[in-house]
Amino acid sequence: MFKLIKQLTSLAAVVAVLFAFTTESMAAKKSKTLKNTQKKGFVRCGVSQGLPGFSNADAAGNWTGVDVDVCRAVAAAVLGDANKVKFTPLSAKERFTALTSGEIDILSRNTTWTLSRDADIGLTFVGVNFYDGQGFMVRKNSGYSSVNDFKNGISACTNLGTTTELNMRDFFNSKGISYEPVTFEKADEVVAAYDAGRCDTYTTDKSGLAAQRIKLSAPDDHIVLPETISKEPLGPVVRQGDSVWEDIVRWSLNVMIEAEEYGVNSANADSMKTSDNPAVKRLVGAEGELGAAFGLDNEWSLRIIKQVGNYGESYKRNIADTGILPDRGPNELWTKGGILYVPPAR
Amino acid sequence: MNIRPNKILPQIIALLAVILVFGFLTYNAQVNMDNRGIEFGFGFLTQESSFDVQFSLIDYDGSHSYARAYLVGLLNTLLVAFIGIILSTILGVIVGIARLSPNYLIERTAAWYVEFFRNIPLLLQIFFWYFAALRALPLPQDTEPMFGVFFLTIKGLFVPRFVWENLDIFFYSIIAAIISIIVIRNYARKLQENEGKQLPVFYISIGLFIILPLLTFLVGGVSLNFSIPELEQMSNTSFKYKGGLGIPPELIALTLALGLYTATFIAECVRAGIQGISKGQKEAAASIGLTPNQILKLVIMPQALRIIIPPTTNQYLNLTKNSSLAAAIAYPDLVLIFAGTALMQTGRAIEIVSITMLTYLSISLSISVLMNWYNKKIAIKEK
Numbered sequence: 072m073f074k075l076i077k078q079l080t081s082l083a084a085v086v087a088v089l090f091a092f093t094t095e096s097m098a099a100k101k102s103k104t105l106k107n108t109q110k111k112g113f114v115r116c117g118v119s120q121g122l123p124g125f126s127n128a129d130a131a132g133n134w135t136g137v138d139v140d141v142c143r144a145v146a147a148a149v150l151g152d153a154n155k156v157k158f159t160p161l162s163a164k165e166r167f168t169a170l171t172s173g174e175i176d177i178l179s180r181n182t183t184w185t186l187s188r189d190a191d192i193g194l195t196f197v198g199v200n201f202y203d204g205q206g207f208m209v210r211k212n213s214g215y216s217s218v219n220d221f222k223n224g225i226s227a228c229t230n231l232g233t234t235t236e237l238n239m240r241d242f243f244n245s246k247g248i249s250y251e252p253v254t255f256e257k258a259d260e261v262v263a264a265y266d267a268g269r270c271d272t273y274t275t276d277k278s279g280l281a282a283q284r285i286k287l288s289a290p291d292d293h294i295v296l297p298e299t300i301s302k303e304p305l306g307p308v309v310r311q312g313d314s315v316w317e318d319i320v321r322w323s324l325n326v327m328i329e330a331e332e333y334g335v336n337s338a339n340a341d342s343m344k345t346s347d348n349p350a351v352k353r354l355v356g357a358e359g360e361l362g363a364a365f366g367l368d369n370e371w372s373l374r375i376i377k378q379v380g381n382y383g384e385s386y387k388r389n390i391a392d393t394g395i396l397p398d399r400g401p402n403e404l405w406t407k408g409g410i411l412y413v414p415p416a417r
Numbered sequence: 418m419n420i421r422p423n424k425i426l427p428q429i430i431a432l433l434a435v436i437l438v439f440g441f442l443t444y445n446a447q448v449n450m451d452n453r454g455i456e457f458g459f460g461f462l463t464q465e466s467s468f469d470v471q472f473s474l475i476d477y478d479g480s481h482s483y484a485r486a487y488l489v490g491l492l493n494t495l496l497v498a499f500i501g502i503i504l505s506t507i508l509g510v511i512v513g514i515a516r517l518s519p520n521y522l523i524e525r526t527a528a529w530y531v532e533f534f535r536n537i538p539l540l541l542q543i544f545f546w547y548f549a550a551l552r553a554l555p556l557p558q559d560t561e562p563m564f565g566v567f568f569l570t571i572k573g574l575f576v577p578r579f580v581w582e583n584l585d586i587f588f589y590s591i592i593a594a595i596i597s598i599i600v601i602r603n604y605a606r607k608l609q610e611n612e613g614k615q616l617p618v619f620y621i622s623i624g625l626f627i628i629l630p631l632l633t634f635l636v637g638g639v640s641l642n643f644s645i646p647e648l649e650q651m652s653n654t655s656f657k658y659k660g661g662l663g664i665p666p667e668l669i670a671l672t673l674a675l676g677l678y679t680a681t682f683i684a685e686c687v688r689a690g691i692q693g694i695s696k697g698q699k700e701a702a703a704s705i706g707l708t709p710n711q712i713l714k715l716v717i718m719p720q721a722l723r724i725i726i727p728p729t730t731n732q733y734l735n736l737t738k739n740s741s742l743a744a745a746i747a748y749p750d751l752v753l754i755f756a757g758t759a760l761m762q763t764g765r766a767i768e769i770v771s772i773t774m775l776t777y778l779s780i781s782l783s784i785s786v787l788m789n790w791y792n793k794k795i796a797i798k799e800k
Binding site: 163164167168171187188191192193194210212213214215220221222223224225226228231232233236237239240241244250251252253254255256260263264267268269271312 | 468746
């Protein structure tokens with residue numbers, strides 16, 4: 072009987088501990104994410120496992136890229152320091168689960184905004200930081216000069232669990248071509264298999280093709296075909312249900328784009344406080360009370376511009392100067408013939 | 418059985434606790450999913466999957482449902498497990514016996530093989546077989562055919578495909594052959610027990626197994642043609658094969674890696690089983706005049722199997738579960754198709770992962786039940 076009591080008490084202890092662990096997580100507070108981030112002292116950001124120009128770590132573990140800059144901008148706005156970011160590299164398969172389960176607070180990982188992702192699985196897309204489209208890479212000597220040259224039985228390597236996989240089917244079906252999809256979980260394996268000759272073509276977002284081409288054994292032997300077969304608006308994602316946090320991330324990105332539009336950059340941001348243009352003054356926090364709406368101080372946007380730079384600076388530093396896509400294409404401001412157009416910060 | 422309350426009570430409480438904990442976890446997951454606006458449900462299974470799969474045993478494309486995609490993945494997993502188990506068993510038995518060979522060279526080679534392959538992580542071996550082999554294999558246009566009809570290329574192994582006519586009659590003849598062999602065996606056993614006569618059962622069986630199906634070709638109207646793969650050019654440097662049967666390199670690399678890896682463990686089981694039989698058994702059998710073959714077949718193996726089967730079952734289970742590493746090299750198994758692509762496209766993590774886990778559990782339990790049945794069958798029956 073004594074043994075029984077002992078068993079019972081240990082059991083009760085286990086159950087009690089389980090309850091204690093879980094009750095706290097149920098309490099929903101207003102912008103829990105912001106509160107937690109400020110308490111922790113860093114922004115938890117999910118990025119890719121290495122896509123040059125978007126999110127890529129160097130040998131010393133420093134992350135760079137336009138996706139990385141979105142997280143840095145949020146850190147600058149919320150914590151005052153663009154370097155206070157903890158990056159978590161995620162595969163395409165892991166990314167949404169990591170976000171919905173609360174392992175990260177921003178997913179900035181070349182993720183395509185689609186209806187089903189936005190509406191269905193507890194995610195909210197906050198904007199677009201890169202307008203992309205799916206393309207095909209082939210060997211230069213293959214004789215393919217257009218997607219119209221593709222014939223029945225072509226094998227195509229790509230990443231699994233991406234919109235690429237679905238677009239590829241739509242594309243080949245509409246052309247009436249039978250194809251062999253070879254899908255890998257990691258981009259590095261896709262590149263290795265295509266490089267070895269397993270596939271006739273490698274298909275993913277065009278920016279991705281341009282970036283991954285550098286990893287091939289002979290990059291110059293490969294070309295990206297001119298056609299774009301899909302719309303791929305890539306942007307940062309947050310968990311559904313914390314609208315304050317959602318707004319902070321959305322406007323951190325918007326401020327970078329608007330700063331470029333008004334010619335405010337990391338070098339001249341401070342001097343712009345005395346600008347004649349009220350829109351510029353609002354942008355650098357010299358007028359209005361924009362930060363208050365998020366529970367932030369008024370210099371949040373100034374810090375983003377000073378520490379991370381405007382969108383143009385970020386693009387130049389990460390994508391143009393690295394030779395990935397020197398031409399900005401659709402990712403140019405609407406005033407210069409592109410489609411980057413953000414609502415006004417006022 | 419003597420039932421006492423102080424023995425049953427702790428068990429009931431333990432059971433209640435398990436139910437409570439699981440119930441609570443489910444409840445907690447539900448609350449958290451509600452908070453985050455995620456709905457739970459299996460309705461997605463009937464939706465159109467809209468992704469294609471490289472290799473499928475049944476008719477499938479993106480216009481089929483997610484449930485069908487699940488079935489494709491399941492069958493591909495079973496295929497790898499099935500081929501892997503056969504491969505590893507054959508290889509394992511050979512290597513296990515070779516390790517006991519009096520021939521120094523054979524014994525050492527087998528020992529090296531075992532030590533080498535079982536001490537390298539399986540994932541590395543899969544990568545090795547896939548990427549090393551991919552790099553080493555020729556492109557389709559550079560391939561020299563083996564025996565004129567087999568083409569081993571970077572895009573896979575292309576073999577002639579059977580084109581049958583009246584295949585069902587051929588099948589019936591094989592079934593008939595198997596049934597008659599069983600009947601003859603039973604008759605032969607009775608004959609030996611009652612009158613002490615021995616029939617050459619082995620030769621009769623082989624003869625039946627060859628002659629009956631052959632007869633169907635002559636009189637049953639069964640015919641067999643081969644569709645031989647032919648190289649077809651798609652562009653300057655892209656080629657493919659037309660006709661024949663294409664086995665993707667992912668499947669080859671995966672079964673090879675799984676087979677070679679698991680065979681080392683099975684070899685050790687076999688060795689342990691044979692060594693577990695005392696020398697006296699063999700000597701006693703020899704002293705009553707049995708031939709070495711008979712000794713192995715009638716005395717050593719029946720006893721050794723009892724030691725071999727239980728640990729070998731573990732290895733079969735391991736192999737099946739390890740086949741989920743397929744996702745690393747693009748072989749479309751259950752994990753890649755269902756817990757990979759389907760999970761990504763639907764975002765239904767909890768549903769899909771639970772289905773996948775339940776599936777592996779069921780496969781493993783089925784193998785386990787089958788092997789336990791076999792184990793019971795060969796166990797000592799006290800008379």
